[in-house]
Ligand SMILES: O=P(O)(O)OC[C@H]1O[C@H](OP(=O)(O)OP(=O)(O)O)[C@H](O)[C@@H]1O
């Protein structure tokens with residue numbers, strides 16, 4: 675795919691991520707244990723201009739996602755998993771309300787604490803209670819899907835129903851093999867985390883951009899060495915779906 679085939683808002687989103695160094699290139703250790711030649715640090719969307727830009731991209735992605743999947747019920751709650759999902763969910767809900775107040779004014783945000791609070795109101799959920807609610811989860815990036823699975827378990831344990839997942843970046847990586855953490859790569863094909871979750875839980879998922887979009891954007895205009903490392907990484911960890 676050539677960079678000209680990326681839609682204008684995806685291109686603008688990726689370019690703002692690169693200029694703010696939300697997307698950076700080098701060698702990074704991931705939660706999965708993989709060594710990646712690129713990293714998406716959503717914690718760097720910390721100015722009002724960047725937070726506004728990212729929330730506009732999420733909001734448009736969510737509106738398109740809901741329009742393309744009419745069987746998905748309307749969300750009651752936008753849930754942002756701790757930590758990086760928290761400001762993203764809150765800012766996106768404000769943007770959705772700005773774009774379409776009639777639809778979004780009664781929708782709530784909610785997020786978890788990583789450590790439950792044992793005084794005051796207590797518990798590990800801040801914002802709307804999830805019991806009986808249709809919950810749309812917003813997170814920053816998906817690699818092996820550990821964070822997504824934790825969100826599914828958490829929302830279910832609170833009595834909520836997950837109706838969809840939206841992330842900024844789907845790295846399109848295959849799920850880790852059973853001995854990958856020990857450094858043993860069996861080289862077997864596997865589905866992506868997003869694909870596996872769609873299949874296992876029947877939960878629809880979407881992303882603003884993917885690794886394929888990033889490579890298409892960078893092709894022919896960036897550092898050739900970074901580009902080569904990105905393509906090698908994609909070839910090694912590319913998912914089968
Ligand atoms: O798909 P995975 O393999 O789970 O990797 C991606 C997740 O890892 C990071 O979160 P982390 O758990 O480090 O929490 P943070 O938001 O506090 O940085 C990142 O923010 C994603 O949520």
Ligand SMILES: O=C(O)c1cc(=O)[nH]c(=O)[nH]1
Pocket residue numbers: 703704705706712713714715716815816817818
């Ligand atoms: O897989 C991860 O741990 C990970 C990848 C990435 O690009 N960004 C991030 O915050 N975590």
